[in-house]
Every structure is written in C-alpha cells, then in structure tokens.
Amino acid sequence: MDGCVDDGISDYAEYEPEDDFHNSPDFQRFIRSMSKTIETSSIGLSFDFENLTYVTKKGRGKKILQGVTGTMPRGSCWGVMGGSGAGKSTFVNVLMGKLQATAGIMKINGWEKDMSKYKKLIGYVPQDDVVFSELTVRENILHSARVRLPSSWRDKAIQDHVDSLIACLQLTHVQHSRVGDARKPVISGGQRKRVNIGMELAAAPMAIFLDEPTSGLDSTSAASIMRLLRAISRLGVTTIAIIHQPREQIFYGFDQLLLLSQGQSVYSGPTENVHSYFEGLGFAFPKRANPADTLIDIITGDGAQYTVGAGKKETDVETLIDAWRAGGQYSVRNKHLSVTSLNDGSSKRSRRSSNQSLNSTVEQEQSLQRTMKARGASWPAQVFYCFKRAMTQQVRNSTSFFFEIGVGALAGVIIGLSAFASNGHLFQGIYKQPFTPLSSAVDYSSTPQLGLLGGLAIGLAASAPGFWVFGEEKQMYFRETASGHSRSAYYVGKLLSTLLRIALSSFHFTVFLGILATPLIEFQWMYVANLLYFWCVYGLASVVSMLVKRENGPLIAVLGSLIIGVLGGVAPPLRTVKSWNMEWLWRASPGVWLTEAYFTENLTPLDYLYELELAEQATGFTLRQYGLDMGMLFLIGFVYRVIAYLGLIYINRDKQR
C-alpha cells in the first residue's frame, strides 16, 4: 500500500504485554496501522530544553516559566503536573512552538530548531472538545485523517485506519451518531472527548500533546485512554499530557513526570522514582492516599502535613526548586544514537524511563523532512474535503438553510408588495419629440427605490447567515491550521459551499419580487443582479466575522449591509453626491451598482418613448452599462473575500501556530 511501509513492525513487537488491552484484536489492528503510518524507521521526535524561560510580552512582563530544563526522548510518555497556574499550559505551548520562549534552548532530536516547523508531525488535543457538532463521530475523525495523512494513501487505506482507530477508541457503536454539543448533546461527554483525541491520533503524529485528556471521563474511559496513550508511546510517539490530579492508575500510567511549581521544575524523571525523590526530601506518602494528590499538595507548598515525624521544617516551593537544582539532575544529557541502536528494543525501553535523549544524524533529519513533506493531502484535495464537510454541515443544519431561503422569499414578497400598487409602472419620463408637450410629472425615483429596497432586504436576509459561515467555527480553524491544514484550502472550500445557498436564496427572492412588483427588467437580469448582491453581502459579513466577537457579529453584519445599501445613490441622489466629489465612496459600495443595474434594465426598454438622457442627468446614474455594474458587484464581493481571508490568516496568528 502506498505510503504504508511495512517496516515498523519491530516497534509493534516491542509493545509490552503488560496491558490487557493489547489482546484486543481492534487494538492490535490499530497499533499495526499506526506503526506503519508513523514510519517508525525514522527517528521520531525527542525534545530537549535548557533553561526555558517565558515572559509575557504585554505590560511589565510576567515571568511564567523560568529555567525549566529537561529532556523528553522519543517514545516517552510524560505527565506534566502542577498546581493551578504552575505554568503547565505555557510550558506545553512553548514546547509545541505555539509560544516563542523568551530565553533558553529548545532542541528537537538534538538540533536547535523551531518546533512550529514540525507541526505536521505533532498532534495537539485541546482541553475543550473542538469538534464539529453537526458531523458524526466518524466524519470528524475521517476528515482529520484524510487531510493529514500522507497524500499517497488511498482512500481504502485511510478508511481502514480510521475503522481501527474508532474501534480502538470504543466508538464503533456511535460512529454514525452526530457528535452534538454541550447545548444539544448526542453522544456522551466521554465519547466526545475520545473523538477529540481520535482526531489527532488519526493523523498518526510522531509526538502528541494533550491538555487534560482524562478530565471529565469516568474511571473506565480514563483508564482506556491512558492505556491507548501508553501503547502509542511504545510505538515511538512521544506523548506529553498535562494532567490535573489524576487517579492513581492514570498517574502510574505515565513513564515520566515533569512537576512544575511557580513556572519552575521541581521534578523531572521516571514516575517510579518520584516517591523516593520526595521521601529523600523529608516527605512521607500516606499509604491510603492517592500519590498524585499528595504530590500536588507538596509541590504547591502545602506539604507540611506529610512531614510528620520526618523532622522536616521547610516545605515551601522555593526549597523544592532549590533542591531540584542542587540535585544535579538538572542538565541535559544527550548522546548520539545510531540507527541500529534506534531499532534495538531494549535501548528504547530504557530510553523511555531514562532522561537521555538522542541527537539525530543529518541523514535522519533529512529523512524526517521527507516524511514531513509527504504528509497532508494535496491543496485541491483539501479544498474538496473542506467543501464536502461544509456541505454536510449545511445539509444537517437544514432548518437554518430553509429558514434562510424562506427569509429571502419573504423579503421578496414584502418589497414586491410595496411596489405592487404601481402595477409595474416604475418610471415616468419626458416623452420624445414630437410628444414632449404631452409629458406630465416625471417619476425618476421609483425604479432606484426598488433597487434600494431590494438591496436593503437582501442585506437583512443574508447578513446573519453570511456571518455564521466563518463566525461559528474559529476554534476549529485554529486547531486545523495549527496542525498544518492549508488556510487557503479551508477558506476556498468553505466559500464554495456558500454558493448554492446564495443561488437559492437570491432565486426565491427574485421570483417573489418579480411576480409582485412586475418591473420591466427581465427575470434573468434581475436574478443575476440580486445574486451578485447576495454575493457582496455574504462577503461583507465574512469580513465582519473576522473582526468582531461572535456575539456582536450578526448585528454588526446587518448594520454593514444597511450602510452599503444606503450608499445606493437614491437619497442623497448620486447627482448630488457627484457635486460633493464623493462619488468614489458611493462607487465603492455595491448598493449603487445594484441600483444602477435596476435603473438601466427598467428604463432601456422604454428608450423608444422617453428622453432617457434627461433621467440620467437628473439621477446621476449611468445607463447602458449593466455589464460593468455586474462586473463591479462581482469585484466588490471578491475584494470583501480577499479582505476576509487576510483577516483570517493575520488576526489571531499566534493561535494558528
């Protein structure tokens, strides 16, 4: 199978039979698939960090991490623990390259490199379940696998991989259920958490970072997640999880522990040694208590209760930090390992429980770079997957889809009714010679007013749905781009998915407006004009969705659409605007082009009868440039989308790292 090399089985063989989980055929299938996927002949990812310091940039600069030193070899399974505010998230963010360390050295496989360059090889499971609620369990995981696995993989291989992962996560029975969300849950919270983890595992990362992967899970689910993480680390995937007061079973599931307190390390090393280390400092672990709880008490400076009879006085955090530094366990000890030693099972096992990392050779680094390049679907494929996913979301959200179409139709009915009484008579001009003396009062305003009202109605109908295209799922966008998903593919896929809604909404609007107002403009030209105006309103709403908060978005999008509608050249008339030398501002708005198109197409059929030039002079509109009007509407809608795209990629850039 393309991209699925069969040379990683040695790692599978290395999997330790200590876990009863290992006997499950589903689990074995997944491990086999995973070991093929991560191409275990390569070096994997190990991290060394020396004196890692992070100071906030804003204000006076708060020191959040200070002099954190350690080493996390390939395939090690780490738990990062500490009290609230100890700096765990900051540490993991610095390690992943999401935050830039203020000082210190960060090495990947022994080389000083920017971790954000390796994002295709790492997985990050956020604490909150960032998943698509409208999609099923399987669709969420499958999308991630399709976009992030090597492009050479065939769909059958990807489906098999996902099948085994879903089975392994014990989600097979709910795989076709929608994920739902906290407001409207469909699957349980624990199952949603497993989907969250599955989305990262589907991409077969070489290192995985998890923020509280077991929080909110019952003990059985938590234990099964822990077993899975351990098994994955046995394949060479470096596993680093932030944990908060884990149960004993979970606690001992981690080979290694990094304990942080006030942004500094107070212990970093094998879990099996943590007892003796703290006992050496004069603390006694009560037999019946959960050791993780005891540790948290100690490292948050609340360890006095564990010193009874030990004669220890100092239990404050500074003493713990100093003791860790003074212990000499502070330096990074790397050594070069050859490929042969990499493939030696015993050395891997000892590496997991030791604090010894490895430096890759130039050839190994090159191989890693090649692996990285091969990962991820091609750009057109990513566009397709995003488009398909967005269409599925729309089908599942059919109520809002039909509601939008209904609102479009209703807007057409209301505007149509307002012009119904005129019976299609929306213009009265000066008759051509020789009938000029027969002319009565002119009506140059009814047609532009129809355009104006149409524009306002479209604005009201389309702004909120346009806003929600991007306004609803920023967290998912951040998550996906941080894992190497193409931003432009995401954007284009999403944009394409809106075209059908725009086409249908404008069609319904035009039909009812046309039937009731009976303007002279032919149906197809009115439809094209309305369609392109919908296009502009959706574009403007996308810009708004990049700039304002979710809760304010729809209102501001509606306000924006009112402004562009009012700049339609009706009141004040475009002629007056020209006298102020402000026509450029009106011309920058789609409203004026829409109104002008309505004006042109309603008047030109009457060219044989009226002096249209007089109407042109009186209003300031230019007749007989329908093509230009439509071109400008398209262009303005396009420019709005370019601005929205720039907003998408440049605003909150740090969250996309």
Ligand SMILES: Nc1ncnc2c1ncn2[C@@H]1O[C@H](COP(=O)(O)OP(=O)(O)OP(=O)(O)O)[C@@H](O)[C@H]1O
């Ligand atoms: N950008 C920032 N500006 C100011 N303070 C910050 C910033 N980021 C984090 N902090 C502070 O730094 C400290 C460490 O934060 P961090 O989120 O890393 O801790 P944590 O150990 O993950 O905490 P928790 O377990 O509560 O999530 C906290 O006191 C937090 O308020």
